[in-house]
Each structure stands twice: as C-alpha cells, then as structure tokens.
Amino acid sequence: MQIISTKQELLSVVETCKQRHQSIGLVPTMGALHKGHASLVRRCVRANDISFVSVFVNPTQFNNKEDLVKYPRNPQADAQLLASLGVDYMFAPTPEEMYSAQEMASTFAFDFAGLDRVMEGKMRPGHFNGVVQVVSRLFYLVRPDRAYFGEKDFQQLCIIRHMVERSSLKDTFGNLQIIGCPIYRGKDGLALSSRNARLSKEEKETAVNISRVLFMSKAWAKAHSVKEVEKMVTKAINSVPGLEVEYYQIVDATTLRPAKTFRHAVGCVTVYCGPVRLIDNIKY
Numbered sequence: 600m601q602i603i604s605t606k607q608e609l610l611s612v613v614e615t616c617k618q619r620h621q622s623i624g625l626v627p628t629m630g631a632l633h634k635g636h637a638s639l640v641r642r643c644v645r646a647n648d649i650s651f652v653s654v655f656v657n658p659t660q661f662n663n664k665e666d667l668v669k670y671p672r673n674p675q676a677d678a679q680l681l682a683s684l685g686v687d688y689m690f691a692p693t694p695e696e697m698y699s700a701q702e703m704a705s706t707f708a709f710d711f712a713g714l715d716r717v718m719e720g721k722m723r724p725g726h727f728n729g730v731v732q733v734v735s736r737l738f739y740l741v742r743p744d745r746a747y748f749g750e751k752d753f754q755q756l757c758i759i760r761h762m763v764e765r766s767s768l769k770d771t772f773g774n775l776q777i778i779g780c781p782i783y784r785g786k787d788g789l790a791l792s793s794r795n796a797r798l799s800k801e802e803k804e805t806a807v808n809i810s811r812v813l814f815m816s817k818a819w820a821k822a823h824s825v826k827e828v829e830k831m832v833t834k835a836i837n838s839v840p841g842l843e844v845e846y847y848q849i850v851d852a853t854t855l856r857p858a859k860t861f862r863h864a865v866g867c868v869t870v871y872c873g874p875v876r877l878i879d880n881i882k883y
C-alpha cells in the first residue's frame with residue numbers, strides 16, 4: 600500500500616487509474632480505524648479495481664474545539680490495518696494540505712434541503728457543512744465510482760446521498776454510487792465508533808444499554824405509536840445511571856422529517872455516556 604500525503608500526488612495517481620479504465624472505490628474516514636471501518640474497506644476492495652482510503656481528522660466539521668483535540672488518532676495502526684486489508688492507497692493529508700487558511704475558516708455553505716436542520720445538524724451547527732466540504736473535495740480529487748459510508752452516521756449518509764443524487768452539484772460527480780454499509784456492532788450490541796476509545800471499561804458496559812433499548816423498541820413499535828416509542832426509549836435510556844439522552848427521534852429514512860408511522864422509519868439517538876457523545880440508530 601502506498602501512503603499519499605499531497606493532493607498533487609493523489610491527482611497524478613488517480614489520473615493513471617482513469618487512463619487505465621480502472622474502477623475506483625473510496626472510503627473516507629477520520630482514522631482511529633476499527634472493525635466497522637474494516638467492513639467498509641473490505642467491501643470497497645472487493646468491488647473495485649483500485650481502492651483509496653482517506654484518513655483525515657477534518658477540522659471544519661468540529662464545532663467544538665475540545666472534541667477536535669480529543670479525537671483519537673492512530674495513523675500507524677491505521678496504515679497497518681489498511682495494508683493488511685489490501686488497500687492500494689491511503690490518503691493522509693495535513694489540514695494545511697487540504698485547505699487554505701480561508702477555507703479552514705469555512706465560509707462554505709451548502710443547501711441541504713432542510714436535512715441539516717434536525718438532530719445532529721441542530722445540535723452541532725456547521726457540522727454538516729464541514730462534512731460536505733471535505734467529502735465533496737475528496738470526491739473531486741479521487742473521482743471514485745463508488746464511495747462507502749457507515750449507516751451509524753445515518754444523517755450524514757442521507758446528506759451525502761442528497762448531495763450526489765439530488766442537489767445542484769449532482770452532475771459534477773458523474774456516476775458516483777454512494778454505498779451505505781450496515782452498523783457494525785460488538786458482540787454486546789454496542790455500535791463501533793472511534794469515540795468508544797474514550798470510554799472507560801465501566802462506561803463501555805453502561806453504553807451497551809443504548810443498543811439494548813433500541814432493539815427492545817422494535818417490539819414496542821408493534822403496539823405503540825411513534826410518539827409513545829420516542830418517549831419510552833428516552834425514558835428507558837435515561838433511567839440507566841451514567842447515560843443521558845440528547846435526542847431520540849423517529850424520522851422518515853429519506854427526508855428525516857418526523858415519522859408518523861414506522862414505515863421506512865429510523866430512530867436516531869444521541870446519548871452522553873459520561874463526557875463522550877455517542878450516536879446510534881435503528882431501522883423499524
């Protein structure tokens with residue numbers, strides 16, 4: 600596996616792939632890779648002639664400086680894992696390589712058709728602008744045929760799909776296919792996340808209750824309304840000492856508007872486990 604740190608080198612490698620008519624797969628990541636990322640990478644390597652994985656902790660998507668500083672980083676272990684999975688290129692630029700000083704201050708504004716005004720977008724103002732800023736830049740640089748994203752960040756996946764399939768930018772991405780990959784859970788049910796590295800052993804045991812309640816809610820949904828299930832889930836998670844729900848909303852899986860029924864609905868939750876903010880979701 601080759602590690603690339605400059606845009607110029609990346610552009611030249613991509614150009615060679617294009618000239619050879621090789622299909623390109625991209626997995627954008629912020630590093631601190633775990634088994635969840637590995638499952639995306641395996642799909643990417645299997646389905647494409649050439650696979651790229653970006654490892655870049657994107658400063659413009661953090662609305663909280665402390666969160667950016669504390670975000671786990673493990674570039675050497677990441678490179679080892681990616682090489683063992685058969686990845687061709689790891690793109691690991693510095694923030695200065697990725698953005699000019701002006702871009703870093705991020706005046707970038709994208710039209711999300713309201714998808715960013717709820718849940719994560721409401722709680723983390725500017726977050727999705729930063730995500731789309733970096734993801735669109737990666738798409739322009741790598742020109743992938745397929746790009747892989749985890750369903751754990753469900754709202755992020757919806758927004759990226761919107762950008763590629765329905766926004767005014769869509770023609771600039773050619774036939775790019777956005778592939779959503781199922782949440783990867785530990786044996787205990789906890790959704791894998793790079794942020795889990797910040798949980799103590801006790802906090803990890805506590806955090807398991809988030810998915811436990813979400814799974815139970817599928818049974819509740821058979822006999823209760825959407826509003827009732829929202830209340831039941833929030834109450835059940837909040838009753839676990841050490842957990843505090845920021846929001847739990849059952850929304851339409853495409854528009855992210857409040858769901859009236861469980862058809863095509865997904866329940867999205869954000870929970871503080873001690874100081875660590877965890878997200879998870881469940882499809883009904």
Ligand code: PAF
Nearest residue numbers: 627628629657730733752
């Ligand atoms: O999901 C993530 O890890 C990030 O938001 C992404 C898509 C790599 C953009 O920085």
